[in-house]
Structures are given as C-alpha cells and as structure tokens.
Amino acid sequence: MRTLLFRHTPLRGLRYGMVTIALFLIALSLWSIVSYGGFISPLFLPTPGAVMAAVIQLYKDFNLLEDIGLSIARILMGFGLAVAIAVPIGVYLAISKIGEAVMEPVLSFIRYIPPSALLPLFLLWFGIGETSKIFLICFGVLPYIAFMVYDVVAQTKTELVDAAYTLGADNAQVLWTVIVPSSLPGIWDTLRINIGAAWTFLVLAEIIASTTGLGHLIITSQRFIKTPNVIAAIGIIGLLGYGTDLFFKLTYKLFFPWSEKAHAST
Amino acid sequence: MLQLKNLSKTYTQNGQQVEAIKNLNLSVSEREFIALVGPSGCGKTTLLKIIAGLASPSGGEIFLDGKKMLNPGKDRGLVFQQFTLFPWLTVRKNISFGLDIQHLSSKEKADIVDHYLGVTGLKDFAEFYPKNLSGGMQQRVAIARTLANKPKILLMDEPFGSLDSQTRSQMQEFLTQLWEAERQTILFITHDVGEAAFLADTVYVLKRRPMEIKNVFSVPFVRPRTHALKRTKAFFEFENKIAQELER
Numbered sequence: 001m002r003t004l005l006f007r008h009t010p011l012r013g014l015r016y017g018m019v020t021i022a023l024f025l026i027a028l029s030l031w032s033i034v035s036y037g038g039f040i041s042p043l044f045l046p047t048p049g050a051v052m053a054a055v056i057q058l059y060k061d062f063n064l065l066e067d068i069g070l071s072i073a074r075i076l077m078g079f080g081l082a083v084a085i086a087v088p089i090g091v092y093l094a095i096s097k098i099g100e101a102v103m104e105p106v107l108s109f110i111r112y113i114p115p116s117a118l119l120p121l122f123l124l125w126f127g128i129g130e131t132s133k134i135f136l137i138c139f140g141v142l143p144y145i146a147f148m149v150y151d152v153v154a155q156t157k158t159e160l161v162d163a164a165y166t167l168g169a170d171n172a173q174v175l176w177t178v179i180v181p182s183s184l185p186g187i188w189d190t191l192r193i194n195i196g197a198a199w200t201f202l203v204l205a206e207i208i209a210s211t212t213g214l215g216h217l218i219i220t221s222q223r224f225i226k227t228p229n230v231i232a233a234i235g236i237i238g239l240l241g242y243g244t245d246l247f248f249k250l251t252y253k254l255f256f257p258w259s260e261k262a263h264a265s266t
Numbered sequence: 267m268l269q270l271k272n273l274s275k276t277y278t279q280n281g282q283q284v285e286a287i288k289n290l291n292l293s294v295s296e297r298e299f300i301a302l303v304g305p306s307g308c309g310k311t312t313l314l315k316i317i318a319g320l321a322s323p324s325g326g327e328i329f330l331d332g333k334k335m336l337n338p339g340k341d342r343g344l345v346f347q348q349f350t351l352f353p354w355l356t357v358r359k360n361i362s363f364g365l366d367i368q369h370l371s372s373k374e375k376a377d378i379v380d381h382y383l384g385v386t387g388l389k390d391f392a393e394f395y396p397k398n399l400s401g402g403m404q405q406r407v408a409i410a411r412t413l414a415n416k417p418k419i420l421l422m423d424e425p426f427g428s429l430d431s432q433t434r435s436q437m438q439e440f441l442t443q444l445w446e447a448e449r450q451t452i453l454f455i456t457h458d459v460g461e462a463a464f465l466a467d468t469v470y471v472l473k474r475r476p477m478e479i480k481n482v483f484s485v486p487f488v489r490p491r492t493h494a495l496k497r498t499k500a501f502f503e504f505e506n507k508i509a510q511e512l513e514r
Contacts (some may be wrong), residue, residue, distance in 0.1 A: 092384065102365075117410065157326060157350075159346055159348045159350045160350055160352060161348040162315075162318075162320050162338075162344070162346070162350070163344070163352075163408075164352075164363070165318075165319070165338035165363035165412070166318050166319075166320070166340070166342065166343060166344040166412075166421075167340060167343070167363055167412070168339060168340030168364050168367050168368065168413055169367050173367055177363075177366075177367070178352065181352070181354045182352070182353070182354065184354075221275065229379070241296050257395070258353050258354045258355075258395040258396075258397065259353070259354075259397075260353075260397055
C-alpha cells in the first residue's frame, strides 16, 4: 500500500535517536571527505581533527569555560529581563481594552527597528560593559515575546472565562485561575522560540564590543585566521542551543501534562 | 424564584438593528424543571447569557429571590453546549473549582466533590484530565462542577447538543434521575422537542426574531421517567403537539 501523507506516526525513542546519530555521521563524513581529501583549503574549512584540537587547546589555555559561562550569564540576564517585562505587557495587551490601542503602535514601531541598529546607541549610553550587551539582548527579543504572548493570551477560550464567572469567580480570579494557566503552555513555547533569537543578539554584541564570550572568541580567531577556533565556537553555540531547546521540550511535558500537545511532542 | 420582567435585547448587525428578544416575561418556581424550546437562531443562548449575567439586556430586569441580578454569580450555574472543562485541572479539581474560589475548608470541599463524583458516576476518573474523557463524561463533569457550587438555579444551554444521539439519550436519562434525586431548579434550553418533553415539567415554545413566548405546555408524564416513555404513543402525540406549535 502507498504511504499517505500526514498518516504516519512520527518516530519515537530509539529510532528517533538513530536518525539523529545517522544524520550527524553523514554530515561528519562529508566534512571529513572534503577536508581530509584536500578538496577545500584548511584555511576555509579545517578538518574535524583540527577543530577538536582547537576545542581542547581553548579549554586548556584560553579559559573556554569562562567564555561559555559569561555568554550564558548574559543570555540569562538579558532574556530574563525581557521576559519579566514582556510577559506582563503581553498579558495586559490581551485582556485590556485600552491596552491594545496604547501599546500596539509602540511595539510595532520598536519591532521594525533592527536591534543591531540600536547597538551603537547602547554603547554610547551604557559603555562597552555588561549593561549594553544585556540591554541589546533584552530589547532584541522583548517586542517579539510581548507580541507572541499577546497572541497566546488573546486566544484564551471565552467559554472557559464565562464558565469561571458563572462559578463565582471575580476578575482577578478569572485572570489567575483561568487566563494565566490556559496561556502558560503557549507562553512556554514563546520563550522556547525567542531564546534562540537571544543568542543571535548576544553574539552580535560580543563580536562588536567585548573582550570575553563566545562571540569575542569568534571575531578574534577570525582576525588571527584561526578558522578551527571559529568553527569550534560556532559548534559550541549550536550545542548550547540544542540543549536549551531540549530543556524547554522536556519541561513542557513535565509542566503541562494536561496539554493536548504534551502527548505529541517527543 | 427566577423572574424575567420585560426583558429585551437589541443589537446591531451589519448596520441593522436586530431585535433578538422583545418584552419577555417568565417566571420559574422553586424545584421546577422548565424547558424552553425554540428554533435555532432564536436567541436562546443570548437569553441564558443575559440571565447568567454574562451579557447585559437592552431593557428589562432579572430577579432572583426578589433581588435584581446584574453580574454573573454562583447562584446561577450555567452548563454550556461547548465543552468548558478547564483542561489543566483534573476531574476532581474541575468539580471543586467554584469551592476553591470560595476558600472552603478542604474537608468540606472533599465531601462535596466526593458526593458529586458519586452521583455522576465519575469516581474512577477523578484524577483524569479532561483530554482523556469522552464528550458525555466531560458534560457530566461540567454538570457536577456546577451543582457542587450549590446554585439556586441551574441554567442549561443545549448541554447535550454536541453529543452523539446514543450518548445524548443516556445523558437525558442521567439528568432525569439526577433531578428526581436532587430537585434542583433547572431552566433548560434546547431545540430538540423530544428532549424538552422528556426532561421538563413545563415546556415553553419560543418564536424567533424577536423572541417571544408562543405557548406553554404542562408535561403530563409521571416521574420517575425512563427512556421507555419515549416509545409510548402518549409521548409521541405530546411531542407532536409541541412540534406543530413550534413550526406554526
């Protein structure tokens, strides 16, 4: 029989992992063939061995862990600050009549300014210290989080709100016992999507104005034509991102066992 | 106990004034089971929302035990046509939602919830999430959730409308038994004449746009009622009489 589209059950568990490993091995072999085979100059694409050696050297001699730690700390602070501001704004926008009219133009305006264009201003205002980097991350993701949270909260089912009112809830109780819990899975997904963007802004800030962090490692290595270091740093960022995503996926299942989606996602 | 006085509702649709309800007067006595039957689109849901305080009337007043009603409150429980269980709460937690809001002691809450879990036959499902329940079970939880709150009147808006016909029959029988046991005042809305005749003491037939009461029928069948009643000639004739009035 023919395989019909959208009828299959996605792979789970062991088989899912096997596909992941197979993909990784294929990519690694292609990389090995072109680099060890001498098809591409090591200046442009070093061998996997050279990159591994770079990671070890960076770890031993150049405080790689400190760079990683600093980058993560900046992400946590910038992203945390953005969440702390954007989530209440998004919720307020969705539940208040005047909120939308007041806030939406402002957020739309901010949203269309590339955060990278703000960096020179931030550097001028806050110097090249931690503040400007944290603010860049924060302002980079804040409008998106606010908008997506707004959207999630606005989709709260009216029937659930009505049910709560007829069960005797007042406005505050409807907010905290219906609107918030019903929006939490969507908000969690919003965070999962936006923390990826936070990494982009972090690396940007570290490339332009920093003496530490993975972005700084990338740009100094590039200046000294140490391509293995550049690839090592990019690979580490990728792994950290993968780990973050996994964290959000697993905690989603843990926090929201009641959600229809908790079944489906791996 | 419930009185509607000159209730009207008009709204604007595509720039036109629509008169949905016009000078509606109705009173429901204590421990009475009243059914309102009307064609779809006659504003039945709007009426229940107004009584529940979820929508405001354009004119007229609603009294419950002599007090004028303006806002939603737990004295008027509403069971909706759509599934409205809180998906993040287990069956037990859904039933105790109204009690949690009132900050009752946990002993009191547990007693009430256990009683309604028993009444609705949901004891084994207390720790289930709504997503794991069938439609009929979800509506039973919704009824239990509303009853646990001890409303003065139970408003029901086609509560079995989204169920398949077999489950629907079972739920009608369940509701009859429940009513015979608890004698809760109920205002039930449906477009299904048979359902109204089977469940209620009094059936009001409504006319659409604007909604007005066309006629009132007292249901002659003795209680307890079982589904066998639906296959008797007397029931068929009574149902027919209401249906004709509805179509007239």
